[in-house]
Amino acid sequence: MVSLQPLTALGRREATTVTQGPLSITERSDVALASVAVRKGRGTDLAKAAEKADIPLPGPATHQPGTPYSAFWITPEMWFVEAPYASHELIADLLKHALGDAASITEQTDAWVAFDLTAPDLAPLLERLCNVDYAAQPEGYATRTVMDHLGVYLIKHGRGSARIYGPRSSAESLLHAIETAAHSVW
């Protein structure tokens, strides 16, 4: 009998937290993720099904929190949906069941690494990492951008609270980029 051990995106048994001055970078391995894309001409059907299932489908460049499902917009007619991993490990199946054939759903959990950043003010850090004007954006702003040549999603939960989704295979490089920028701020 093979005994398999789940590893986090950084290749460890437990999720990692790194601190630098007032900043803490927390790897999140407890988030399930799936993409939802409208099938051609089925926007209204999807909106109805999503409302019934309490799955938010926010407007452009926006993250909408909820329980258990949160979601953010990634491109016209497409979203990433987040849920707690413990209760929604099979998030793609759950969404397929809830949304039927109005949407195409793809499991994304193991394709990304999620880092939660907390500090009193993240603007000095993020202005070194990407071209998003973090201070000027409202809470709940979500966008795709580039940090150290890596395409990432950046979600602003508040002035001092943000989440970054980066490519899982580059988890260590992304963490290194954030740490390097943090060293020059704090």
Place this chain on the structure above:
Amino acid sequence: MIIHHPILGPRDAQEFVYLGDASLIDRPDGMTAGVEAFHDYLYQRTNPAGEHQELWYHEQGDRSWLVVTRNTVTHEITKVELAREVARARGRTK
């Protein structure tokens, strides 16, 4: 240079990748149009000094294709539209 994305607002041009003339949208029907029409579609480009419609891809953003109307002399951008909507307005189904 700033490109005013129709959905996301002003974005730095470095986030975009340039493809070329927006006439690429008007691909002739390969079964009926004949080889001459396809040759022209593939190889012939006008190179105007002045207003030009171009395809740009928002690679570092929402990955949408845009049709940007730009003056090649002044680099002034006068119009930015989603390529999808331009294609549909020209009778394409996708």
